Amino acid sequence: MRACALPHLAGTLGLWRVSERRLASIRRRKLQRLLRHAYENVAFYRSLWERARVRPEEVDGPEDLVRLPVVSKEDLLSCRLEERLAQGIDPSACWSSSSSGTTGHPLTVYTLPADRTRMNLGWFRAYLANGLRVSETMAAFVGRRQVRTSQRWYERLGLFRRVEIPAWWSVEEWTAQLELLRPAAITGYVMTLRLLAEHLRDHPHHRVHPRLVFHTSALLDEASRRLFEEQLKCRVVDLYGSEEAGCIAWECPRCPGYHVNADLVVVEILRNGVPARTGEAGEVVVTNLHSYAMPIIRYRQNDVASLAATPPRCGWQFPLLERIEGRVEDFLVLRDGRRLPPHPFYHCIDPVPGVQRWRIVQDRPGEMTLEIVAEEEQSDAVRRAVLAGLAQLTGGAMDIALHLVPEIPIDPRTKFRTIRSAVGALAPAEEWGATAKGGK
Numbered sequence: 001m002r003a004c005a006l007p008h009l010a011g012t013l014g015l016w017r018v019s020e021r022r023l024a025s026i027r028r029r030k031l032q033r034l035l036r037h038a039y040e041n042v043a044f045y046r047s048l049w050e051r052a053r054v055r056p057e058e059v060d061g062p063e064d065l066v067r068l069p070v071v072s073k074e075d076l077l078s079c080r081l082e083e084r085l086a087q088g089i090d091p092s093a094c095w096s097s098s099s100s101g102t103t104g105h106p107l108t109v110y111t112l113p114a115d116r117t118r119m120n121l122g123w124f125r126a127y128l129a130n131g132l133r134v135s136e137t138m139a140a141f142v143g144r145r146q147v148r149t150s151q152r153w154y155e156r157l158g159l160f161r162r163v164e165i166p167a168w169w170s171v172e173e174w175t176a177q178l179e180l181l182r183p184a185a186i187t188g189y190v191m192t193l194r195l196l197a198e199h200l201r202d203h204p205h206h207r208v209h210p211r212l213v214f215h216t217s218a219l220l221d222e223a224s225r226r227l228f229e230e231q232l233k234c235r236v237v238d239l240y241g242s243e244e245a246g247c248i249a250w251e252c253p254r255c256p257g258y259h260v261n262a263d264l265v266v267v268e269i270l271r272n273g274v275p276a277r278t279g280e281a282g283e284v285v286v287t288n289l290h291s292y293a294m295p296i297i298r299y300r301q302n303d304v305a306s307l308a309a310t311p312p313r314c315g316w317q318f319p320l321l322e323r324i325e326g327r328v329e330d331f332l333v334l335r336d337g338r339r340l341p342p343h344p345f346y347h348c349i350d351p352v353p354g355v356q357r358w359r360i361v362q363d364r365p366g367e368m369t370l371e372i373v374a375e376e377e378q379s380d381a382v383r384r385a386v387l388a389g390l391a392q393l394t395g396g397a398m399d400i401a402l403h404l405v406p407e408i409p410i411d412p413r414t415k416f417r418t419i420r421s422a423v424g425a426l427a428p429a430e431e432w433g434a435t436a437k438g439g440k
């Protein structure tokens with residue numbers, strides 16, 4: 001694996017220099033191969049496409065993908081694991097991650113190590129394109145309590161060193177760790193970075209001076225971006241990705257918008273099921289061209305974006321997305337007023353076996369209601385595991401009313417939010433701008 005990974009690394013990282021024609025041919029070849037594989041080896045896709053009376057040979061390139069049905073997370077969850085995994089795949093030999101994202105439904109995604117390397121290159125490309133050097137260290141906030149301490153093979157070669165910091169720690173511990181590491185870049189979620197930036201604002205003698213901040217997941221609102229730029233005194237780069245598709249698109253330092261990693265994913269913007277016009281907002285549907293263990297084909301991301309009308313001006317051939325409207329999240333507020341970022345809650349609840357859907361609602365500091373739809377035979381185990389995880393996370397400073405419910409009603413008029421807090425919502429951008437200018 002390692003021997004063949006080096007040319008992959010060079011090839012994928014260098015791909016932005018290929019011509020438009022060459023990129024189109026790479027995409028077509030990868031897509032045809034993935035579709036053939038899914039039809040021959042994945043029961044879910046074979047039966048879905050047979051019901052739709054379409055065969056993979058009818059899809060010559062990304063423009064023909066509209067012939068295949070769109071797939072939602074709920075569709076994938078409605079079949080057994082072995083039906084959505086390719087034949088012969090051993091899940092224990094795969095890299096796995098769970099995410100409930102915007103829907104509250106946790107889905108575990110399995111990825112072959114070789115595909116994982118390719119998907120990681122999509123992130124590295126975004127870092128390099130924005131000025132991070134391969135020899136520099138990045139500090140990454142993660143939702144997991146247990147961080148990765150081993151080094152990947154390329155890290156042992158001194159490349160792309162990434163040190164993880166648990167979002168579970170206090171902001172004082174984050175700051176101490178960052179002062180020790182002195183990373184060139186910090187990557188994290190908006191709420192974690194927000195807590196960090198506010199802490200640094202109140203402690204102006206800190207020694208946290210990255211050159212770059214990369215934001216991933218959820219929506220980066222303008223007020224938060226300004227706060228990070230002002231307090232960390234560096235450029236803030238927004239990245240758009242998901243567990244299912246890896247790094248989908250990244251902000252370009254020279255173009256207005258986000259370059260799609262078009263050799264790794266196919267992004268479609270749909271409006272009422274058909275491709276949206278350039279500049280017109282529509283639903284994001286992705287195909288992960290490196291998803292051989294559990295293919296992700298025409299998968300609904302539950303985000304809204306639009307294709308940019310202007311071609312890239314930086315010389316790279318990847319098309320541009322103009323605007324991405326991701327998920328909006330809230331802090332959860334403890335009894336003592338301390339705010340916790342939302343990501344550790346996902347990591348507490350998503351991986352618990354038997355959890356089918358969940359939602360947290362908070363109306364008052366120190367209290368929250370958690371609703372869980374669980375598999376019936378596992379409901380006691382779910383309750384125990386979730387409460388134990390949350391007790392550790394909140395340190396007992398939150399009263400948790402856990403209700404096992406048969407379903408969580410969805411209001412089709414508003415976007416579903418897994419975590420909603422009336423006391424932990426961010427102030428609207430204008431309000432924050434006024435406060436910031438007021439010299440708070």
Ligand SMILES: [Zn+2]
Pocket residue numbers: 252253254255259312313314315316
């Ligand atoms: Zn560009």
